[in-house]
Amino acid sequence: MAIFNNKNKEALELGFGTKNYSNRVRFLGTDGKVNVHRAGMGIKNLDVYHWLITTSILSLVLVILSSYVFVNLIFALVYYIIGPQNFGGLDAETPMQQFINLFFFSAQTITTLGYGHIYPVGNAASIAAAIESLLGLLTFALATGVLYGRFSRPKAHLLYSNNILISPYKTGKGIMFRIANRKQYELIESEVMVTIALNNLETQKREFFNLKLEISRINFLALSWTIVHPLDEESPLFGLTKKDLAERDVEFIILIKAINDTYSQTVYSRNSYKAEEMVENAKFKPLTPEANKRGRVRLVVTDIHLYDVVS
């Protein structure tokens, strides 16, 4: 059962459009991100949760820290306007130090720490503190969700060979790349689809073809997997050289679907190769996994990049 729409071998609709751009286009970055910026709806194009889930750890830490400082400054200002005399235990001498102490009081309130050596006395101060502690709890509820969302997000940590090769294959040639799982969890029922985009030099349109693969599905991705497109007469790339493909601004668009069985999650991985990552007359070095005496197999995943030039 094919999960992907492989039937139409003619110029197929991938949702990338058929426009032939004057600049060279790479629809998929090597990080798997689609290279399209969607504008026109102002703030409705934004997606805060998506950003929080996918941004780097460093950005996230900076956002959390600066929000923390900012919110505490706001509440320190509110408390200061209400008046330092409405707080017990606030024995500061200068207005500046009063403000700073109210800043710390705010931090102790929003985290629900509440040492209590400073405490609200008047009603306004108590109301503001009650609101701040509720806000703190809700914010940290949100933070819990975001952190859980980040860590539990389905991910396929696939390693792709740096290059896509034109290799000897059976009596002819084939286009090949390799993948491996670089984490310790298992991927099962992996399935791959390879599509190429290339400019039609006659019609000046960008065309898309699905490439027929020798094997498009495997049950376990325990070691590595070499994905092969035979360059036979049925192939839309039959007879084309790397130079021809570069001229047509070729892009190999790869979509892999698998199940991460630690979490029973379906995961997706995307990658693309352009002509500059193509190597002609080369073949991958066989991997050399070793089994120790207890029957455990050790594989160096980065060996999937290695290839030999063939004459």
Next chain:
Amino acid sequence: MAIFNNKNKEALELGFGTKNYSNRVRFLGTDGKVNVHRAGMGIKNLDVYHWLITTSILSLVLVILSSYVFVNLIFALVYYIIGPQNFGGLDAETPMQQFINLFFFSAQTITTLGYGHIYPVGNAASIAAAIESLLGLLTFALATGVLYGRFSRPKAHLLYSNNILISPYKTGKGIMFRIANRKQYELIESEVMVTIALNNLETQKREFFNLKLEISRINFLALSWTIVHPLDEESPLFGLTKKDLAERDVEFIILIKAINDTYSQTVYSRNSYKAEEMVENAKFKPLTPEANKRGRVRLVVTDIHLYDVVS
């Protein structure tokens, strides 16, 4: 592999029934909500979690704030009945101010803030405070779940063209609308089903037909997608004008299924068009995405609404 039940082209069962209502009916709102109110089971028809997950942010904030005030009022009352003399640090002069201070004490307890300048002394007061702090933790555990549920809920932020057009298509005509993804995440393996509901003027029953589509599935929804139903002789709408369709109270019911691959979630989007959103003799303006020098493509998604009148 079709995921939807497309086989039966004759009056098919959608679960909407075949009753021909005397009032005009729109089964699907433009917000994708099914326009049915289910009654008869009293409180068992209610679904609090569903409401909390789907209501607007504003409603949610109001519910949280008013619950916070309400619960603190209840506990302030309990503490007041137990007696202000059972609380240390409660130096208020009037009964009213005592009640207010106990309200703040309650807020400091339910959030587990616990400054401690007011504290329970007697056993009854301590028991009530122990219960309130437990209640607070459980409530905020619930709030965490609700907030996470809201943000992690699978959503497809599709933009539908404002109108559905009857356009020139090949040698005849076709019914067309356009969609685009307005967020930065990617939708893959998108699939669409279009069903029409219309009154049969003879039998006085409401009939349902699936419309055959030129393409019903695409692998990436990177730019936009124009969904086309050819008005050929096989179409149940062949030969009907907008006026005919309005007379039969036509409704185009659209269901789109896709995979949001940031979260590997299957997402659904629904929409409907009625006769008043139909435009005859028009065709969509081609979109004009532009690629910058780094190969990044910029698309103005709101351009999908634009069309030209054709003679």
Next chain:
Amino acid sequence: MAIFNNKNKEALELGFGTKNYSNRVRFLGTDGKVNVHRAGMGIKNLDVYHWLITTSILSLVLVILSSYVFVNLIFALVYYIIGPQNFGGLDAETPMQQFINLFFFSAQTITTLGYGHIYPVGNAASIAAAIESLLGLLTFALATGVLYGRFSRPKAHLLYSNNILISPYKTGKGIMFRIANRKQYELIESEVMVTIALNNLETQKREFFNLKLEISRINFLALSWTIVHPLDEESPLFGLTKKDLAERDVEFIILIKAINDTYSQTVYSRNSYKAEEMVENAKFKPLTPEANKRGRVRLVVTDIHLYDVVS
């Protein structure tokens, strides 16, 4: 595409075995629970998380409250053994009141409330309090997960008609029951499988058959759905009366699969009918949903139970 294994119309393996029990057996309760107790592995048969997720709200509240009291008693005892003199602010006169105050101190510690009017002074007391507060946080982290797990658990709130009818159907008869969704979210792509279990009076084995249905899948479950098995010559029930079926201890085992599109979750619902819930010579009353002027349809879901006796 059938999701269920419908092909084998002969005695098929459901995983219930073919044993013909001497007592009457109902494999599926009307609550959808499979009526099997699995023993033999002691504590490894237990599943605490499953219990916490599926038990009633009342049981859950009782478990939480009694655990809270129990843990605080344990820590109060620890603190008492460490010695009341190691706590500041513990101005109780009798040993009993000291223990009670330490109990409240424990509650203020495990919830991280920490008023501070009682506080640990010695190292042993401080260590115990540090451990208790960590334990509290971890426990409430667990509670958050359990509560979220309960509320976000995929559920199909289907209402089944109280009875399964033998009704006139086309030129012969059919077996029918009705379902409706009693909540406001939508169920899409609903699919049903009906299997019967009955004793073979000759072989003394229990046999299982899938029943062929008029329609086994609908796209929306907006109103109600009458599921019909035609009693034609192909049916394994052809020619059998209610009395015959009771004699063979018949059980109709119903499995419904649908997608709750608020959460994009696949949900399952099970139910069973026994001979005593079967009514011969009856047919369901048509439902009477009404559309108001704004096109909104109101349905009384409990009307699905209603039927008329036919001669």
Next chain:
Amino acid sequence: MAIFNNKNKEALELGFGTKNYSNRVRFLGTDGKVNVHRAGMGIKNLDVYHWLITTSILSLVLVILSSYVFVNLIFALVYYIIGPQNFGGLDAETPMQQFINLFFFSAQTITTLGYGHIYPVGNAASIAAAIESLLGLLTFALATGVLYGRFSRPKAHLLYSNNILISPYKTGKGIMFRIANRKQYELIESEVMVTIALNNLETQKREFFNLKLEISRINFLALSWTIVHPLDEESPLFGLTKKDLAERDVEFIILIKAINDTYSQTVYSRNSYKAEEMVENAKFKPLTPEANKRGRVRLVVTDIHLYDVVS
């Protein structure tokens, strides 16, 4: 509909490679873990979340406790460097006791307990405490996610018979093993795939074959399920004895997929049998579930291990 890739009955690609190791290899442990260590990317091979989710409870508790002590030691050191004179209520006489009290203050801060009998006075101390309480909240947000992730992780608690038997089957023989669900939740739509790996003595390559099963899918796994591979002429094992299979280092690789319908989660279970777990001329004892008067069936799941030797 087969979910697994069963078509290619010839040497099929499982992602385990075809290398014939000099040491005996067991690709799947009896715990279902794939016996492959993936190296070569340094820290990028690590997966902390995966470890936290899958490690034993004991390891997790030890990691949490030692992290708690470690982080508090770090902050105690920071506070000590800032200077004990910057903390109110820190009435310790020796530097050592001052450090210990700052350690407890740190614990009271990171848990947001905040008794307040020790409190920060200077700005540096207040800033450090504000950072520590934020860190505490974020850490416990993470802990909430990890604990929820552990408990909500989809799991199939299948019990496999200790042995795989060569039993009489119809007129010939069959290879059989049994499974049962040992928990109280239900598994539905269970599907099994059995693959064998064995060395080809001629080519010195490791070959993989899918075994044809009598039944490969059942709707309910209410009692037990005996999975049977008929040893007929089509079988790649036809005519081979246990001794032959041991010589070829046979491994039966079993993958089971089912739906846990409490959580509507697809769950996977894997297991393997080697020649030493194979028993010739034996057959499984029939299970003896009993139904009580209320129609509830009791099954001793560990009985699935039992077999009788046949002549």
